[in-house]
Amino acid sequence: MRSLLPLAVVATAAGTALAAIAIRQNNGTETMGGSPTEPAPSGNPGTPGPSAPPASGTGTETVSSGVIPPTTTPYMPYIPPGGIGVNNTPPQYVALSDFDWQSINLALNQEWIELDLFNYGLAKFSVQDFQDAGLYAEDRFLIQFMAQQEIGHAMLLSNILGPYAAKPCTYRYPFNTVREYIDFCQKLTRFGESGVYGFIEHLDSRPAAQLLLQSITTEARQQMIFRQFLGLFPMPVWFETGITQSMAWTLLAPYLVSCPAENPRIAWQNFPALNVTNNPDATPFVNASGIGNNTNPAITNNRSEPLSFGGRQVDFSWELPGRPIGYNDSYRTNTTAGPAKFVAWVSQLNTTYTPLENINGQSGTTTQPDPRVFGDDTAPVINGTMFVAIVDQDIAITPANISELNSHIVAGPALYQAG
Numbered sequence: 519m520r521s522l523l524p525l526a527v528v529a530t531a532a533g534t535a536l537a538a539i540a541i542r543q544n545n546g547t548e549t550m551g552g553s554p555t556e557p558a559p560s561g562n563p564g565t566p567g568p569s570a571p572p573a574s575g576t577g578t579e580t581v582s583s584g585v586i587p588p589t590t591t592p593y594m595p596y597i598p599p600g601g602i603g604v605n606n607t608p609p610q611y612v613a614l615s616d617f618d619w620q621s622i623n624l625a626l627n628q629e630w631i632e633l634d635l636f637n638y639g640l641a642k643f644s645v646q647d648f649q650d651a652g653l654y655a656e657d658r659f660l661i662q663f664m665a666q667q668e669i670g671h672a673m674l675l676s677n678i679l680g681p682y683a684a685k686p687c688t689y690r691y692p693f694n695t696v697r698e699y700i701d702f703c704q705k706l707t708r709f710g711e712s713g714v715y716g717f718i719e720h721l722d723s724r725p726a727a728q729l730l731l732q733s734i735t736t737e738a739r740q741q742m743i744f745r746q747f748l749g750l751f752p753m754p755v756w757f758e759t760g761i762t763q764s765m766a767w768t769l770l771a772p773y774l775v776s777c778p779a780e781n782p783r784i785a786w787q788n789f790p791a792l793n794v795t796n797n798p799d800a801t802p803f804v805n806a807s808g809i810g811n812n813t814n815p816a817i818t819n820n821r822s823e824p825l826s827f828g829g830r831q832v833d834f835s836w837e838l839p840g841r842p843i844g845y846n847d848s849y850r851t852n853t854t855a856g857p858a859k860f861v862a863w864v865s866q867l868n869t870t871y872t873p874l875e876n877i878n879g880q881s882g883t884t885t886q887p888d889p890r891v892f893g894d895d896t897a898p899v900i901n902g903t904m905f906v907a908i909v910d911q912d913i914a915i916t917p918a919n920i921s922e923l924n925s926h927i928v929a930g931p932a933l934y935q936a937g
């Protein structure tokens with residue numbers, strides 16, 4: 519447990535890295551930020567080029583149907599009609615709604631723990647400890663550099679949020695060895711990354727979303743590097759998945775011990791905790807020559823025995839709602855779902871379900887499915903560091919409406935180490 523306060527850095531940079539200093543607002547109608555006289559983007563989709571030819575389709579093929587007919591006439595001057603904010607509209611690098619503010623502030627809390635975590639492991643473990651895990655001076659420097667990236671990300675998000683932005687907290691961590699530390703880093707960055715993908719398309723401020731995206735693509739690289747440090751296959755999926763803010767907050771909250779009193783309350787839900795009691799374990803260290811068993815740090819390793827497979831029995835236990843959670847125990851877990859019936863597997867573009875079986879109080883089992891993203895001969899959906907949750911109903915979900923799942927969560931999500 520420790521606290522780390524690079525506040526001087528942040529305070530110095532606030533208002534310079536970005537001109538916008540946001541103030542907190544209560545609804546999405548006010549203009550805010552460093553340019554209070556500039557109107558919010560109106561939603562004008564941009565000015566069509568004057569010489570844009572009529573689309574050569576039937577006229578029934580419209581943007582709303584997702585079908586843009588081909589044209590043989592070139593657009594002049596190379597600006598096809600459409601797009602948002604392409605008419606030199608002044609960008610607003612600020613939260614434009616409570617939804618924006620609370621989403622970005624959650625992401626900021628995530629950046630703060632990453633900054634602390636990366637530095638904490640470097641300080642906790644000796645050079646020899648790292649070497650025993652196959653990690654050397656240049657690897658440690660890379661982790662140190664990743665911590666510095668987090669300073670940049672925290673500055674950026676603090677500037678977007680303005681004076682009420684969350685400050686760093688103190689944290690607790692569930693690891694005792696270098697391999698466990700690296701494993702926790704690849705898990706924490708997984709839900710940090712996926713937590714942003716889940717809401718970024720729904721932000722009111724597209725300019726703020728873009729800056730956040732440019733941070734989170736960096737975090738995506740961190741996640742992959744931590745997988746490589748564990749000797750895992752670096753990216754065993756075709757698509758990185760998104761989860762809701764409440765799912766991300768549920769996964770983050772247990773590691774926050776105490777936060778400054780002035781930190782704004784986090785609006786999202788904490789679901790009851792879910793434990794995969796036989797989660798595949800990526801931490802055992804095998805220093806083998808040859809392909810198959812090696813888990814030494816590497817750009818990539820093939821494993822002869824994958825960490826998990828379709829047909830595997832997966833065991834769960836979960837908590838009842840009402841438990842204090844989060845910093846200063848100031849939040850409570852809650853659920854609005856009915857009885858536990860299914861396991862939701864959230865990975866790639868998909869939320870798929872299996873029946874929950876052998877239900878006994880707050881425990882149960884299921885069988886790992888083997889769906890394919892686009893059907894036969896395409897990527898297995900279930901792979902990598904992904905998410906599982908206990909739910910009451912197997913509702914249809916696509917990436918844009920995964921928040922519909924929140925009200926059906928009995929417990930979780932938990933991370934599932936599928937591969």
Ligand SMILES: *[C@@H]1O[C@H](CO)[C@@H](O)[C@H](O)[C@H]1NC(C)=O
Nearest residue numbers: 542543544545546547548549
């Ligand atoms: C919300 O926006 C409306 C304008 O639509 C305004 O009248 C109202 O004062 C705003 N509410 C708050 C709390 O800012």
Ligand SMILES: *[C@@H]1O[C@H](CO)[C@@H](O)[C@H](O)[C@H]1NC(C)=O
Nearest residue numbers: 649650651652653805806814
């Ligand atoms: C892995 O094995 C090789 C060959 O035996 C040895 O040189 C190397 O030091 C070992 N690495 C670790 C991290 O144990």
Ligand SMILES: *[C@@H]1O[C@H](CO)[C@@H](O)[C@H](O)[C@H]1NC(C)=O
Nearest residue numbers: 776777778779780781846848
């Ligand atoms: C949490 O507890 C710490 C230590 O007692 C205290 O300094 C801090 O103000 C508390 N924060 C909140 C949000 O109550």
Ligand SMILES: *[C@@H]1O[C@H](CO)[C@@H](O)[C@H](O)[C@H]1NC(C)=O
Nearest residue numbers: 791792793794795796797835
């Ligand atoms: C989850 O279950 C495993 C296996 O029973 C146990 O070792 C671990 O302590 C549990 N973790 C939590 C957070 O309950």
Ligand SMILES: *[C@@H]1O[C@H](CO)[C@@H](O)[C@H](O)[C@H]1NC(C)=O
Nearest residue numbers: 806807808809810811812822
């Ligand atoms: C991998 O480990 C298994 C179990 O220890 C062993 O049977 C097998 O020969 C090993 N394979 C390689 C390629 O080292």
Ligand SMILES: *[C@@H]1O[C@H](CO)[C@@H](O)[C@H](O)[C@H]1NC(C)=O
Nearest residue numbers: 808809810819820821822824
């Ligand atoms: C690695 O594994 C894939 C299947 O996952 C296999 O097609 C490929 O041949 C393997 N490559 C090596 C070098 O073992």
Ligand SMILES: *[C@@H]1O[C@H](CO)[C@@H](O)[C@H](O)[C@H]1NC(C)=O
Nearest residue numbers: 751754824826827898901937
């Ligand atoms: C995950 O991907 C790796 C690398 O392609 C593969 O070896 C493994 O079998 C996959 N695991 C599952 C559960 O599909």
Ligand SMILES: *[C@@H]1O[C@H](CO)[C@@H](O)[C@H](O)[C@H]1NC(C)=O
Nearest residue numbers: 839840841850851852853854
């Ligand atoms: C969950 O939230 C609802 C609505 O806010 C509340 O009525 C209920 O008491 C809460 N349940 C628990 C277990 O805290």
Ligand SMILES: *[C@@H]1O[C@H](CO)[C@@H](O)[C@H](O)[C@H]1NC(C)=O
Nearest residue numbers: 867868870889890891892916
């Ligand atoms: C996975 O999601 C994609 C995109 O929404 C969809 O086309 C595909 O049918 C889904 N696959 C499964 C197995 O649900």
Ligand SMILES: *[C@@H]1O[C@H](CO)[C@@H](O)[C@H](O)[C@H]1NC(C)=O
Nearest residue numbers: 913914915916918919922923
């Ligand atoms: C989510 O969106 C998909 C695609 O539009 C739709 O089929 C599904 O019914 C939606 N789910 C819910 C719960 O609204």
